[in-house]
Amino acid sequence: MTKPPGEPADDYEVGRGKPPKGSYFPKGKSGNPGGRPKGSGKAPARTPFDVLFEITTIIEQNGRSREVTAEEALEQKLLQMAFDGKATAIRRILKMIGEREAARAALAPPANRVRVRYASHDPDNANAALVFLEIADHTTNDGCERLKLHAWAVQAALDRRRRKLPAKDLSVVKSHTLNPELVRWPEGRDE
Template sequence: MTGSRSAPPKHGRFRKGQSGNPNGRPKKRAGAGSTSAFDIIVDKTLTITRSGVPQEVSVEEALQHRTYQDAIAGNRSARRDVLKMIAKREQVLAKMAPAPSVQVKQRTEEDPDNANAALLILGIASENTRDYGPSDNYQRLLLEPWAVQAALGRRRGGARLTDEEIGEIRRCTRDPDSLRWPRGTRA
């Protein structure tokens, strides 16, 4: 048999430098294999009844609700899951929160070791404009009502304020009539 056909290459079917698949590897279909069955189910909605009222919720929300119920009932793994959810939520909120802007007031004319200057800078007190006479060399301050109210709110114990204490508080506060006094105090 003689003919015009040439013999195949010795070592394989394809010549050197020629691909056996000229079109390349087939492309993956969009979305194929990238979504799991869990992702498909979580996106669905359910109708549940809360307090006798039917509501449409996602499967994810229903699972979270069930996890909360289990955690409250004492399930330890559910408690861990809820704590993880809380930590994750806190991280997201921390990333989304704007950075706190710090405003620093600097006053160069006052001595920073002076307590009066610090009270003025922080807005806890304001200057008393009452004239105490020519021989008065002290800088007199009046406490701001919000600071006094905060101090009254932090007061612990059952002892009522004495008339003397009430008089001192009224004398040292810029607007004593705006204060809300603790229960049982007649001011």
């Protein structure tokens, strides 16, 4: 005698992880024939910041009110704090600028290769370049025209320097600097 469908065979024990044979899906037939509905896939994860940045607020800038996103308002506040001299805000702004420049460089088309031709050494070319780049200016002293470095360029060079500057070299640099009083000279090295 055959058993009706859904009844376990004599040698098959129904239990945990062993459902009755009759409740199995027939071979070749899906348990979800319609499949997953379109658009019901995993939605992108939203963070509280996503919700925050969708909010708009009104700020007053240069005597005018305008509506901005919360993200832009926070950036404006960070920029104002940087202008006020807050070190952490300055670091964050510089980091944002670096990230922006890196992103722009990644999107920029590759630069054309440029062939550089070197001319023979001419001291006038170097002097002209320093003046053109506003690193130095011509000055007249005792009827003699000289090239003197701007204070910011001297300061940048001193800040980069790891070794101490000998006193005689320091006096030479001072004599060839425009407005040497604007430079923070290394301590203990003044004449």
